Amino acid sequence: MAYWLKKIKAAHFICLFLLQLFFLHVESKACSCSFDKYLTIDEYNESAFIFTGRIIRIDTVMFAMDKYQKAFFVIDTLYKGNYKTDTIIVHTHVSQGMCGIRFGLSNEPRMIFASYKNNFVNGKTTNERFLYTGLCYRNCMSDTTGALATKKIIWENNYKFLRQIQANKNFTFDQYYLSTRSVFQRTPADTLYAKGTIKDGTAVSVWYYYNSDKSLKKETMFTPDGFIKEQTGYYPNGYIDYKIVYDQYGKEESYIDYDETGAIVKQENGDPNSTGVREKVYYKPTGNSIVVRY
Numbered sequence: 001m002a003y004w005l006k007k008i009k010a011a012h013f014i015c016l017f018l019l020q021l022f023f024l025h026v027e028s029k030a031c032s033c034s035f036d037k038y039l040t041i042d043e044y045n046e047s048a049f050i051f052t053g054r055i056i057r058i059d060t061v062m063f064a065m066d067k068y069q070k071a072f073f074v075i076d077t078l079y080k081g082n083y084k085t086d087t088i089i090v091h092t093h094v095s096q097g098m099c100g101i102r103f104g105l106s107n108e109p110r111m112i113f114a115s116y117k118n119n120f121v122n123g124k125t126t127n128e129r130f131l132y133t134g135l136c137y138r139n140c141m142s143d144t145t146g147a148l149a150t151k152k153i154i155w156e157n158n159y160k161f162l163r164q165i166q167a168n169k170n171f172t173f174d175q176y177y178l179s180t181r182s183v184f185q186r187t188p189a190d191t192l193y194a195k196g197t198i199k200d201g202t203a204v205s206v207w208y209y210y211n212s213d214k215s216l217k218k219e220t221m222f223t224p225d226g227f228i229k230e231q232t233g234y235y236p237n238g239y240i241d242y243k244i245v246y247d248q249y250g251k252e253e254s255y256i257d258y259d260e261t262g263a264i265v266k267q268e269n270g271d272p273n274s275t276g277v278r279e280k281v282y283y284k285p286t287g288n289s290i291v292v293r294y
Helices: 002-020 041-045 149-167
Strands: 023-027 032-036 049-063 066-080 087-093 110-121 124-132 171-173 194-199 202-210 216-222 228-234 240-246 252-258 264-269 279-283 289-293
Touching (some): 041 216, 049 087, 087 110
Antiparallel strands (some): 049 066, 202 216, 216 228, 228 240
16 A cells, blocks of 8 residues: 555656656556647647536446446636536546546636547447546646646646637638647647647547657548548658547448558457457568457
8 A cells, every 4th residue: 555655646746747847757556658748739739628627426336357446526717628508427446556636625726628438348448438538648737726836737738729610610720829839849830730620619620630740750641520540640751650540430340550661560459349359469570460369
């Protein structure tokens, strides 16, 4: 128990103090992630809901074959997402080792970034989805309780970005500005970072994301409702790095890994029909393959 208490305190310390670095790094025993200090259009697009709110109730439940906190939020401001009531339920793992957040009842508002996950029942991935958030969803850097000066600046810039999206519900995004300078401290303000269309505050159609040298980094295809349908990543040399295809319920139909020459290294076929059977195919340089079903 003492070991985990130390880990929890360490994760909290990281969220509070390492924000002064350009990249925030969150880590516990089995959870490690890094993301930009400032909110990016990529993170915005891949979040199903973004809101500020206060927790009024917390339940601990068994869900998706694991233990979760089920937090009931009263929404103060909804920046992204379509919800018909002023109360929203968001799940997170109880264990920080699984990237869970330590939710607590508080009147202090906090900003939440959440996405959908599929439930997992009796060894099968179902079509049922639930809202999930975790340490890698920027939430620890959005809690203003006892915020440092640097943290408040980040909070303000995130708000500024979200207000700009709210003020322009439908537009073509082809450059990335927060004010007169880039939010990226290491790149010039006129660097092309992303290009795509926002409709009713949600990314639609095909979006292109670029590296600082303007080479293509990632291509994402969205459904009319803003869900990711297909995503392709690229190596700096232009070859495909990976390709993921999702079904209408957000489940992975296939995941393909490539090497830097464009050859397929591994393909993972999902479980779109909820049969409980998935498979991984490993490709050898000789051209032979190994199929593993699980």
